[in-house]
Amino acid sequence: MAAQVQTRALVSVQWLADAVKNKLVGPKLRILDTSWYLPSTKRVTRDEFSQKHIPEASFLDIDECSDSTSPYDHMLPTSSHFSKYVGDLGIGNDTHVVVYDTSDFGAYSAPRVWWMFRAFGHGLVSVLDGGMKNWVAEGHPVTSEYSKPERQEFRATLNASWVKRFEDVMENIRTKEVQVVDTRVSGRFNGTEPEPREDILPGHFPGAINIPFTSLRDDSGKLLGPELLTKIFKDAGVDLSGRSGSPAVLVSRRATSSWRPTRLAIPGFVFTTAPGWSGFRGRHQNT
Structure with a gap:
């Protein structure tokens, strides 16, 4: 099996x-x-x-x-x-x-x-x-x-190809070689809703594209099919051609990354994972 x-x-x-x-x-x-x-x-x-x-x-x-x-x-x-x-x-x-x-x-x-x-x-x-x-x-x-x-x-x-380090994210701010997708709800992405951790400031990674994880599922909670997922990512501005490198997906917390099966649900394309916003913002505040 x-x-x-x-x-x-x-x-x-x-x-x-x-x-x-x-x-x-x-x-x-x-x-x-x-x-x-x-x-x-x-x-x-x-x-x-x-x-x-x-x-x-x-x-x-x-x-x-x-x-x-x-x-x-x-x-x-x-x-x-x-x-x-x-x-x-x-x-x-x-x-x-x-x-x-x-x-x-x-x-x-x-x-x-x-x-x-x-x-x-x-x-x-x-x-x-x-x-x-x-x-x-x-x-x-x-x-x-x-x-x-x-x-x-x-x-x-x-x-290691499945993980992006904090240093990789900081370098990408300069190079913009990889697109970053943030799967948090729009309120947290836009800074109009608070982060779960009080010590983490709201907002998003510079240049990130917001695709809330809730938009990737149907009303029953099942993941949308490959064609719909591909359309959602393309409509949001994610380059699925591979010319812009494999998108890195930045999420709110590493515990709740509901996007992850999309990396295999979108045919022929691979995503990697960047640090969560809590980890990125918490560390960036101290650098």
């Missing part, structure tokens, strides 16, 4: 339901609830997982699976940290991983984890299109039962 979806960024609810029904979840297929919300919501996602989740799923805590030594939120952990963390969840290098979250958007934090796996060299990872919202809407079962999977060996190797 894993080989059939090696380059598929999304899997459907029905695909996953069939896999669960046919008892295919195991060392070759793992399901992760990756739900994360802003602290202001006061939601305790691990507790929510213990009460209700997709059968056979495990919980990945984004706060734990990050660099705890960094002053900036949710920076990538080391390769060894990531390897141990996901290995403890029963994931090996030949495991197909399906990630989802419980957001009303259909996907909020799950694409972040999808990107983390890809950044660490694991291509066998997909986002559940529409998330828990559509899983429940389509009548599939949930459970509170949990059985910890047997640990697997996972070896992570960072693929």
Whole structure:
């Protein structure tokens, strides 16, 4: 099964339901609830997982699976940290991983984890299109039962092409070689709405193009098709010809990058990832 979806960024609810029904979840297929919300919501996602989740799923805590030594939120952990963390969840290098979250958007934090796996060299990872919202809407079962999977060996190797550093962003201010897309809501992009962190000033990266992540999904929370996504990006002024380099996508927080499966949904084009606005602005204020 894993080989059939090696380059598929999304899997459907029905695909996953069939896999669960046919008892295919195991060392070759793992399901992760990756739900994360802003602290202001006061939601305790691990507790929510213990009460209700997709059968056979495990919980990945984004706060734990990050660099705890960094002053900036949710920076990538080391390769060894990531390897141990996901290995403890029963994931090996030949495991197909399906990630989802419980957001009303259909996907909020799950694409972040999808990107983390890809950044660490694991291509066998997909986002559940529409998330828990559509899983429940389509009548599939949930459970509170949990059985910890047997640990697997996972070896992570960072693929630097999936990440832009702060220094790369600052250099691009001068060169303008790469287009930058900011997927925050327009109010935060324009500085008319506050940032979640009080110590971060509002605004956007110089020259950035705003494509709110909410515009990339339909009313049910499922990602729009390739043709519509391509039109949205082109209409916003993103050059998909490759002449302007691969667009870097600057987001509000590295935990909530709901654009990420679009890099595989737009045929023949690849995006990379720049630091989130919180990280960029927080560091820029101190330079």
